[in-house]
Amino acid sequence: MTQIEPDHAPTDSLSTAFTPGMTDNPADLADFPETIALPLTSRAPDARTAEFTEQWRNASYNCYSSGHKFCREVCPVMQVTRNESWTPTAFHANVVAMDRGELEITDVADDYVNCTQCGACEVRCPNTLFTGDFYRFRTRTVDVVKAVRALAVENGIHQSGWRTWNERTDTDTHEPVLGDVRVSQEHVRDWSAGLDLPIGGEAVLFVDCEAAFYRTSVPRAVAQILRLAGYEFGLMGEQWCCGGPAAEMGYVDQARRFAEHNLANWRSTGTKRVLVLDPHDYISFTEDYPKYFGADFDIEIVLVVELFADLIRQGRLTPTVPIDRAITYHDPCRLNKRKGIWAEPREILRAIPGLAFTDVDRVTQWSYCSGGGGGLPIEKPELTAAISANRVAKARQLDVDTLVSACPWSERPLSAAGAAQDIDVVDIHELLAQSLGLDIGTAVGGGAR
Amino acid sequence: MTLSLDRLDQVVTALGTVLAPEQILTSKTDRYNRARVPAPFPVHRWAERLPDLAVLPTSTEQVAAVVRIANDLRIPVVPRDGGTGLTDGAVPLRGGIVVDVKRMNQIHELDLVNRTVTVGTGINMLKLNEELSRHGLIYPDDPASYPCSLVGGRIGTSGWSLIGSRYGHTRDLVLSFDIVLPTGDILHVGDGIGRKITKSSSGYQLKHLFMGHQGTLGIATRATLKLFPKPEAELSPFWAFDNYDDAYACTGALARAGVATFAGAVLFDEHKVAYLRRDDEAYIPQPSDVRALVCAVLYGYEDEVRAGGKRLFRIAREHGARYLGDEISAGDWAARHDRYATPLHGRTKQGQVVPMSWHCEDSAINYSQLPRVTKAWHEIIARLRRTTDVFDDWGMFAYTQGATGADYLTEIDVGIWEQQLDDAAWELWVNAKREIAAVAIAAGGSISACHGSCREGEVDLVPDELGRGFDVMLDIKRTLDPNNIMNPGKYLLDRAYPGSAR
Numbered sequence: 001m002t003q004i005e006p007d008h009a010p011t012d013s014l015s016t017a018f019t020p021g022m023t024d025n026p027a028d029l030a031d032f033p034e035t036i037a038l039p040l041t042s043r044a045p046d047a048r049t050a051e052f053t054e055q056w057r058n059a060s061y062n063c064y065s066s067g068h069k070f071c072r073e074v075c076p077v078m079q080v081t082r083n084e085s086w087t088p089t090a091f092h093a094n095v096v097a098m099d100r101g102e103l104e105i106t107d108v109a110d111d112y113v114n115c116t117q118c119g120a121c122e123v124r125c126p127n128t129l130f131t132g133d134f135y136r137f138r139t140r141t142v143d144v145v146k147a148v149r150a151l152a153v154e155n156g157i158h159q160s161g162w163r164t165w166n167e168r169t170d171t172d173t174h175e176p177v178l179g180d181v182r183v184s185q186e187h188v189r190d191w192s193a194g195l196d197l198p199i200g201g202e203a204v205l206f207v208d209c210e211a212a213f214y215r216t217s218v219p220r221a222v223a224q225i226l227r228l229a230g231y232e233f234g235l236m237g238e239q240w241c242c243g244g245p246a247a248e249m250g251y252v253d254q255a256r257r258f259a260e261h262n263l264a265n266w267r268s269t270g271t272k273r274v275l276v277l278d279p280h281d282y283i284s285f286t287e288d289y290p291k292y293f294g295a296d297f298d299i300e301i302v303l304v305v306e307l308f309a310d311l312i313r314q315g316r317l318t319p320t321v322p323i324d325r326a327i328t329y330h331d332p333c334r335l336n337k338r339k340g341i342w343a344e345p346r347e348i349l350r351a352i353p354g355l356a357f358t359d360v361d362r363v364t365q366w367s368y369c370s371g372g373g374g375g376l377p378i379e380k381p382e383l384t385a386a387i388s389a390n391r392v393a394k395a396r397q398l399d400v401d402t403l404v405s406a407c408p409w410s411e412r413p414l415s416a417a418g419a420a421q422d423i424d425v426v427d428i429h430e431l432l433a434q435s436l437g438l439d440i441g442t443a444v445g446g447g448a449r
Numbered sequence: 450m451t452l453s454l455d456r457l458d459q460v461v462t463a464l465g466t467v468l469a470p471e472q473i474l475t476s477k478t479d480r481y482n483r484a485r486v487p488a489p490f491p492v493h494r495w496a497e498r499l500p501d502l503a504v505l506p507t508s509t510e511q512v513a514a515v516v517r518i519a520n521d522l523r524i525p526v527v528p529r530d531g532g533t534g535l536t537d538g539a540v541p542l543r544g545g546i547v548v549d550v551k552r553m554n555q556i557h558e559l560d561l562v563n564r565t566v567t568v569g570t571g572i573n574m575l576k577l578n579e580e581l582s583r584h585g586l587i588y589p590d591d592p593a594s595y596p597c598s599l600v601g602g603r604i605g606t607s608g609w610s611l612i613g614s615r616y617g618h619t620r621d622l623v624l625s626f627d628i629v630l631p632t633g634d635i636l637h638v639g640d641g642i643g644r645k646i647t648k649s650s651s652g653y654q655l656k657h658l659f660m661g662h663q664g665t666l667g668i669a670t671r672a673t674l675k676l677f678p679k680p681e682a683e684l685s686p687f688w689a690f691d692n693y694d695d696a697y698a699c700t701g702a703l704a705r706a707g708v709a710t711f712a713g714a715v716l717f718d719e720h721k722v723a724y725l726r727r728d729d730e731a732y733i734p735q736p737s738d739v740r741a742l743v744c745a746v747l748y749g750y751e752d753e754v755r756a757g758g759k760r761l762f763r764i765a766r767e768h769g770a771r772y773l774g775d776e777i778s779a780g781d782w783a784a785r786h787d788r789y790a791t792p793l794h795g796r797t798k799q800g801q802v803v804p805m806s807w808h809c810e811d812s813a814i815n816y817s818q819l820p821r822v823t824k825a826w827h828e829i830i831a832r833l834r835r836t837t838d839v840f841d842d843w844g845m846f847a848y849t850q851g852a853t854g855a856d857y858l859t860e861i862d863v864g865i866w867e868q869q870l871d872d873a874a875w876e877l878w879v880n881a882k883r884e885i886a887a888v889a890i891a892a893g894g895s896i897s898a899c900h901g902s903c904r905e906g907e908v909d910l911v912p913d914e915l916g917r918g919f920d921v922m923l924d925i926k927r928t929l930d931p932n933n934i935m936n937p938g939k940y941l942l943d944r945a946y947p948g949s950a951r
Contacts, residue, residue, distance in 0.1 A: 012835075014798075014831040014834050014835060015827070015828060015831050017719045017720040017722075017723035017724075017842075017844075018723065019723060019726065019727045019800075020727070020796035020797060020798055020799060020800040020801075021796060021799060021800015021801070022800070029798045029799065030798075030799065032798060032834070032835050032836075034837060034838055035836050035837050035873070036836070036837040036838075036839050036869055036871065036873055036874045037797075037837060037838050037839055037866065037869045038869070040868055040869075057868075058804055061804050061867075061868060062793055062804055064806075064867075065793050065804060065805065065806035065807070065867060066487070066791075066793055066806075066807070067486075067487025067533055067535065067594065067806075067807065068487075068533070068593070068594060068596070068597060068791075069531070069532075069533060069594075069597040070596040070597055071597075072531075072597050073573050073575060073576055073596060073597060082505065082551040082552040082554065082571065083474075083505065083551075084482055084483060084529075084532065084549065084551065085474065085476070085478050085479045085482050085483075087482075089482075090478065090482040093481070093482055093485070094478060094481070094482075096492075097481055097495065100492070100493075100495070102481065102495055102496060103477060103478065103481060107476070107477045107478055108478055111478050124596075126791070127793060
């Protein structure tokens with residue numbers, strides 16, 4: 001039986017509390033020989049995976065080493081699947097296992113489909129909560145998921161839906177958001193029919209894919225509000241998809257090519273500022289493009305919802321038409337969780353007369369999502385639908401009739417779920433346009449050419 | 450993995466008669482991600498801890514059917530809830546079927562009149578409280594893993610609540626539950642047979658037997674929980690001391706004061722303060738003469754918390770405490786409790802920062818023994834550090850258990866550089882763990898107040914701690930689990946099956 005106090009307890013410097021690394025520490029701390037810790041090497045079977053795990057080893061280990069899986073109950077995919085294999089923790093643990101030679105990319109690739117890249121796990125992570133305020137540290141789960149997806153594509157492992165999606169995007173320069181109906185460069189500005197918008201100029205409004213071809217009333221509302229405020233802008237010369245979705249699904253070369261095209265096109269029209277209405281584009285331009293182009297990326301990126309809040313503050317926009325709706329606001333993940341933008345949309349909604357606004361705070365909304373991001377609806381539409389149904393059910397508890405969003409990608413799945421639960425889903429830009437007395441109109445006969 | 454492919458096919462086919470295909474998981478990642486819990490884990494031997502497959506049942510009946518199949522086929526079953534335990538109850542030691550209950554997370558009945566809620570055991574407490582708060586109620590089971598652990602895991606470990614001095618711990622808060630026994634039979638246990646009875650004297654008191662067994666006696670599937678009014682006020686003062694002895698004396702006095710809203714006190718020793726100062730980004734630096742800290746927390750209506758708080762402040766003052774102020778107190782409690790943050794890095798002896806995993810070794814220790822145990826445990830970790838920088842001493846906490854201050858959850862936090870684990874480091878760790886447990890027993894304590902004691906090292910001493918009681922454990926195990934299929938290999942329970950191959 002061990003005694004409580006050893007007979008001959010050593011009395012060296014390790015027996016008292018000390019701070020490692022201090023210059024005035026006792027000298028004997030340097031005298032203990034290390035018997036176990038060695039420089040780490042990857043045990044991955046091939047050089048490509050080894051390079052990958054060496055890059056992500058510590059980022060993933062910082063998650064693996066934490067017993068507190070706070071990410072789990074806020075993860076939208078986990079909430080509907082309750083499958084621990086598809087949690088942020090698993091996405092990191094797999095990398096640790098790959099580094100140790102236990103798992104290979106072929107074993108893990110399919111699991112990484114199950115992520116909307118919403119970033120809830122990152123903001124809820126104790127590591128982020130602990131050090132985020134002061135040190136700006138953030139656990140990097142979204143980046144790890146993107147990196148594994150890229151490694152899969154590099155190794156020739158494709159998800160069939162994603163491959164087709166990106167092939168069609170590559171061919172048509174826009175995502176195939178209309179299904180069997182082809183999208184094309186020729187029709188990317190059709191949404192602006194009748195608005196007589198100029199092309200190019202110092203500021204351009206970037207409208208791609210879902211907003212340009214499917215939710216066309218959103219850009220129409222945005223363009224008319226900008227015009228009402230006297231804000232000068234044009235449309236892009238030859239606009240391609242921002243490339244973000246390709247990057248999210250692992251098709252990194254294609255994403256880069258699209259980014260290069262867009263930047264070159266902005267340069268060719270003397271554009272200095274890009275107005276963005278889609279939070280997903282906003283991520284691409286503020287996170288991916290600076291990574292691609294470094295200091296050369298000198299384009300100012302303006303998020304329209306922030307601009308509108310500012311124009312209202314300045315008195316350049318004054319919503320006056322009362323809107324008789326009981327609403328709550330859906331924080332788009334890429335604004336709230338990824339970029340910390342939550343105040344301005346609420347400012348806009350509070351400026352609209354007639355609205356009965358029941359707000360749910362941004363932190364509670366860390367666990368809300370439409371399920372529309374990260375390529376999930378392409379591969380797992382049933383999960384997207386379940387996530388949207390969850391989100392709409394939360395709105396339903398509030399006795400509201402309308403869920404307002406600020407993200408075109410969220411609005412398609414949320415609308416489908418809303419129809420089943422008798423909740424209208426409305427875009428914040430359209431709601432503002434309505435309160436400003438604008439007739440959004442519909443796009444018929446093509447837009448600016 | 451222990452099953453041959455033929456045998457695995459046989460099991461999957463049998464399970465397919467009671468579960469949908471998507472409820473049966475057999476891929477490598479499914480298994481790798483259900484092999485581990487945050488307790489010290491031999492990462493270098495991960496592959497030896499894999500289950501053969503996992504299932505995601507959605508009802509008590511499905512769990513029972515799975516267990517019946519496993520019992521018929523003599524396949525090990527390992528229950529898994531949140532997988533956040535700090536002993537390795539949810540780690541498969543012999544392969545088999547992991548029964549993952551996370552899909553059983555429904556609220557079945559909220560009884561506002563009798564103040565109870567009946568839930569599936571796969572529900573998380575924070576998520577449950579989000580729903581309960583709409584009714585002004587709270588389920589106050591509050592472990593460090595509060596945002597991610599599940600009700601079923603709390604039953605399996607009979608866990609500790611940080612605010613248990615006010616509201617009780619899991620064993621007090623869970624009134625009754627359904628549990629699937631190792632044979633697949635379904636048993637309802639509580640106080641008596643009632644679902645919502647808090648005190649019965651009828652028959653043996655079976656509820657406690659089926660709590661804290663670390664999954665060796667069955668799988669809890671549905672539980673009825675006791676609810677409280679959501680407290681209106683929280684007070685969480687932090688006090689600084691220039692020496693451990695005064696802080697220790699103050700902690701005891703606070704706990705003995707008998708203040709009804711007192712929910713707990715925590716004592717930070719000198720190593721803990723030194724560690725926070727060097728490596729904890731959330732620690733608000735205090736002058737270097739601060740060498741120990743004490744915090745207390747009170748919950749209740751504002752008027753009663755205010756009155757109780759006044760009394761505790763007076764006691765603290767009499768013990769030489771320096772109050773850190775409202776702002777730091779609220780912030781520190783938020784960091785330690787709400788965020789339950791812990792820095793995941795330590796240092797080599799020379800000061801190099803390295804990523805480490807936080808490991809908390811706990812025991813139940815009487816107040817009078819705390820200083821001796823504290824000293825002895827630090828010496829055990831110092832011995833590890835003389836050999837290698839894989840381990841770091843992150844200091845100790847002592848938490849009050851009840852409102853009277855008889856015994857304390859005493860924990861030493863050890864940083865482990867898991868990336869460096871190998872057989873030699875693991876052996877050092879297991880030996881240290883055994884010594885930590887031995888110190889607790891020699892001090893008249895218990896190996897664990899909270900986590901359980903079935904890990905390598907400490908488990909060797911469980912028969913010493915329980916004496917004749919350990920034989921009773923073996924008898925019960927053999928009776929309820931005739932084929933040793935329920936979480937085999939834990940708690941030395943193989944000894945219940947003399948002559949078996951193990």
